[in-house]
Amino acid sequence: MKTRIGWASFVMLVMAVLILVGSARLRAADQPAGAEVKIDNFSFGPQTVTVPVGATVTWTNRDDIPHTVVSTDGVFKSKVRDTDEKFSYTFTKAGTYPYFCSVHPKMTGKVVVQ
Amino acid sequence: MTDKKNGFIGEKLQNLNKDGIDRRGFLECMAWVGTGLVWTVSGGIPVSRAFAAGHDRSVTKGGELSFVQISDSHMGFNKPANPDVAATLQAAVDKINGLAMPPEFLLHTGDISHLSKPEQFDNVDQILKGAKAKDVFFVPGEHDVLDDDGKSYRERYAKNSQGDGWYSFDKKGVHFIGLVNVMNLKAGGLGTLGGEQLEWMEKDVKHLKSSTPIVVFAHIPLWSVYPEWGWGTQDSEQALSYLKKFGSVTVLNGHIHQIMQKVEGNVTFHSAMSTAFPQPAPGKADSPGPMKVPAEQLRSVLGISDVNYVQGQHSLAVVDSTLG
Numbered sequence: 001m002k003t004r005i006g007w008a009s010f011v012m013l014v015m016a017v018l019i020l021v022g023s024a025r026l027r028a029a030d031q032p033a034g035a036e037v038k039i040d041n042f043s044f045g046p047q048t049v050t051v052p053v054g055a056t057v058t059w060t061n062r063d064d065i066p067h068t069v070v071s072t073d074g075v076f077k078s079k080v081r082d083t084d085e086k087f088s089y090t091f092t093k094a095g096t097y098p099y100f101c102s103v104h105p106k107m108t109g110k111v112v113v114q
Numbered sequence: 115m116t117d118k119k120n121g122f123i124g125e126k127l128q129n130l131n132k133d134g135i136d137r138r139g140f141l142e143c144m145a146w147v148g149t150g151l152v153w154t155v156s157g158g159i160p161v162s163r164a165f166a167a168g169h170d171r172s173v174t175k176g177g178e179l180s181f182v183q184i185s186d187s188h189m190g191f192n193k194p195a196n197p198d199v200a201a202t203l204q205a206a207v208d209k210i211n212g213l214a215m216p217p218e219f220l221l222h223t224g225d226i227s228h229l230s231k232p233e234q235f236d237n238v239d240q241i242l243k244g245a246k247a248k249d250v251f252f253v254p255g256e257h258d259v260l261d262d263d264g265k266s267y268r269e270r271y272a273k274n275s276q277g278d279g280w281y282s283f284d285k286k287g288v289h290f291i292g293l294v295n296v297m298n299l300k301a302g303g304l305g306t307l308g309g310e311q312l313e314w315m316e317k318d319v320k321h322l323k324s325s326t327p328i329v330v331f332a333h334i335p336l337w338s339v340y341p342e343w344g345w346g347t348q349d350s351e352q353a354l355s356y357l358k359k360f361g362s363v364t365v366l367n368g369h370i371h372q373i374m375q376k377v378e379g380n381v382t383f384h385s386a387m388s389t390a391f392p393q394p395a396p397g398k399a400d401s402p403g404p405m406k407v408p409a410e411q412l413r414s415v416l417g418i419s420d421v422n423y424v425q426g427q428h429s430l431a432v433v434d435s436t437l438g
Contacts (some may be wrong), residue, residue: 039400042343064193064258064404066229074299080231080260083193100301103256106344108301 034058034088037109039067039081039101044109051091057111059090067107072098136396153400171357179286182210182217182247182332185368186388188257189238190228195391195404196412199228200237207245207388217247218285223368223386224255224296224333226271235270254279255333255369256296280311282318288324291315295347305334305347312349316356327362335367337376337383340396345370354381370402 006054034056035049040063049057059069061081069078075097078087090098091113101107187203194353196202210217220242227234235258242250252271259267266277272279293315295305307315319328330336336353339345347353357363363381371393374385391404391412397406 042403043401063401064191064195066257068260080229098301102299103260104344105299105301105303106342 014024020042035111036060038062038093039107042067042101042104044099044101047108048110048112050112050114053094053113053114054090054092056088056090058086060084060086064107066103069099070102072100077102119411127300135262139229150318172185173243179288180215180217181219181221181285182213183221183223183366183386184210184224184389185333185386186225186371186390187222188225188228188388188390189239190231190234191390191404195406199390200241202412203238203241203389204244207241211244211246219247219249219251220245221290221331221366222250222252223366224253225257225368226252226255226389227266228257230258230260230266232266235401239270251283251292251331253292253332254294256299259296262293276314278308280314288327288329289319291318291328291330293330293333293336293353295332295336295350303348304344305332305350307347307349307353312352312356315353319356319360322360322361325361327364328357328360329364329366330357331366333367334364334369335374335383335385336365337378339374339385343396343402345396345402357381371405 008058033052035051035058037049037057037059038045039061042063042065044059051057060080060083061067061083064083066080066082067074068080069089071075071077076089076099080103081087091111097111097113099109099111177260184203187206188199189203190322191199210220213253222242226238254264254267254271258264268275268279272281275292278297280292280294282289282291284290293307295307297306298308299306301426322328330353332347333348335345335413336350354363354365358380361380365381365383367383367385368388370385371388371391372395373387374383376383392407393402394405
């Protein structure tokens with residue numbers, strides 16, 4: 001009895017691991033590597049990021065002052081991001097996406113999706 | 115150090131007077147000063163003075179109007195540059211209430227809040243209720259119109275205004291114009307007034323006599339202080355063109371958290387300090403972010419600024435000294 005439960009548990013564990021690994025692989029295949037943009041000293045760094053279609057770009061505000069991430073062409077628009085707050089956007093179409101901080105419009109950047 | 119600083123500024127001003135308006139000269143001509151300014155309009159000549167200074171009644175003798183400008187209270191900011199912006203705003207109000215000649219009203223030139231949150235506006239309103247002067251006239255800073263295009267700002271501070279929150283009013287013969295230059299900012303650009311506001315302003319001043327003293331107030335400077343940091347307004351020239359006929363024009367702003375002054379013909383531009391934290395001199399840091407000073411020095415970088423502008427003489431006199 002004990003052995004049977006133990007065996008069943010082991011099989012279930014192995015299956016669970018296989019499923020997790022498989023889905024992780026699937027996710028990795030579906031979602032290309034994203035990119036990180038840091039906001040420091042009133043600038044986006046790197047100012048231009050190039051990512052594949054389907055990638056998610058994440059911006060992190062590391063300034064003492066709030067900023068926003070707003071697409072110049074109206075494609076995406078973050079809420080105001082205070083210190084250490086993040087904003088992410090997933091790019092599903094190839095193209096060039098210029099953006100800026102609507103609070104400090106001198107701050108500009110670009111996402112190139114290939 | 116203070117003497118040296120005053121000497122430096124005095125020297126710069128003398129150069130200004132000698133040489134006329136010189137960009138490098140006025141950029142250097144600045145100091146961290148005070149938490150508010152008292153403006154007195156005396157016979158059409160605006161005179162600014164520090165509120166910690168003994169109020170010299172002779173200057174306002176015969177004057178009809180006295181008011182205080184405060185700016186950039188940034189309620190909600192809690193970083194090392196000033197972890198208690200409520201306390202320093204309260205200190206500003208205490209200063210105002212201690213003036214020998216009480217101001218008739220206050221002007222707040224924006225960045226009332228840090229993040230446009232209702233509780234931040236509430237906090238400022240509560241502290242300003244402690245001022246003996248009951249009327250406060252506001253214009254928004256970019257921190258007051260985040261996320262909702264300024265809707266909550268206008269409901270609270272600009273109910274009887276036009277457009278995005280601009281308006282004018284008259285006090286004892288002086289015409290005041292509150293402008294909004296923090297809305298609809300475009301990528302890569304500066305502060306913006308916009309066509310609708312400019313049109314309104316042109317009509318607003320058209321009927322006024324050229325002898326009427328004009329005070330314009332807005333958040334972002336209406337002169338090109340340092341475009342690299344966005345310290346200017348791209349269509350301000352247009353606005354100023356409507357004011358050419360007036361003998362006395364005073365343009366007040368905040369945003370840059372430091373005193374700066376420029377005189378150009380009949381127009382005096384003056385930028386006020388913040389009640390929250392100082393910002394670096396143009397180009398003197400990696401960014402215009404809050405300038406950190408040791409806590410015990412925070413109030414000692416605040417100070418006083420007496421400014422005299424004599425209409426038609428193209429001369430200005432500023433005396434700066436620290437408060438603490």
